[in-house]
Amino acid sequence: MSQNSPVISLSDAEVIKEEVNTESCDKEESVKTESCEAETKTMSKNQQRKQRRLEAKLKFRPEKRKLERERRKEKRRQAISEGVVLPPSRKKLKQKLMEPSDISIVVDCSFEEHMHDGDIKKLVKQIQHCYAINRRSPCPCKYVVSSYGGKMKDIIENLSGATQWNISWREESYDSLFSKENIVYLSAESENTLTCLEEGKAYIIGGLVDHNSKKGLCHELAVKRGVRHAQLPISQYIDMKSRKVLTVDHVFEILLKFQQQKDWESAFFSVIPKRKGAQAKLDSNLCSSGHVTEGTTNETEVSESNDGKT
């Protein structure tokens, strides 16, 4: 390194060293070896041009990285001086000690046989997104994936870093992980309505990406298992042009937002995509966020319909 070369941190140096090692004689240092010189001579003009471009790129990489780092720092400093509230950095997030509430959100992954491979991959993405939002939430919940196995497990195990996600991966079904009285299966088809979230309870989301082809499946199975179920109180707060069936990650995010703000309406508006055509209900303020609505039974957080029919 010449005297004018930029000073680079140890970690950068290590990264670069690693890259140099893996790209064999393509790299500046390696081309100096005799065998590589010989190889260079036997290269076509096109290959030699590529080689020169790569060498030039590697030469300036440390300087470029340093400039990028400084630019990012400057942008951050400027945002802070303008009073912008910045999201926590990755480093901060790693340092942050997660203190989840005693509410569990469970993604029930027992529907693999009902999904095409592409939809299993989509579900994995949604599970990953749930992890990211739970991690960033000021009120994280316990995040459990139940009936974990099969193709989904293979996909997840091949994702880098997935094993470190703060998720409890369980092969058991949700009803062997929690006692029946603590389970609430979320389902758009339920005749009951969720009014608030309670500590100690487990809220189950059906891990199913089906593009509406398996309407009511999760609800049907929850009824068969004899667990309580409830829909989100969407129609109490907003009018929607399309069906009220949401994706796994949207439901997850709504629960987290509600847990944080104790306000269903704002949770729905901040999460439900605009294309669903959500509009505020004029009388929505008549519904309070934490109380049982009229016509309910003795439950505290799920308001049940009078007839109990689906």
Ligand SMILES: C[S@@+](CC[C@H](N)C(=O)[O-])C[C@H]1O[C@@H](n2cnc3c(N)ncnc32)[C@H](O)[C@@H]1O
């Ligand atoms: C894409 S939906 C699956 C739709 C599927 N046809 C079914 O049988 O539920 C994924 C899951 O999100 C939850 N969900 C979606 N919309 C909901 C709503 N309006 N209320 C409560 N839960 C909902 C349910 O747990 C549902 O199983």
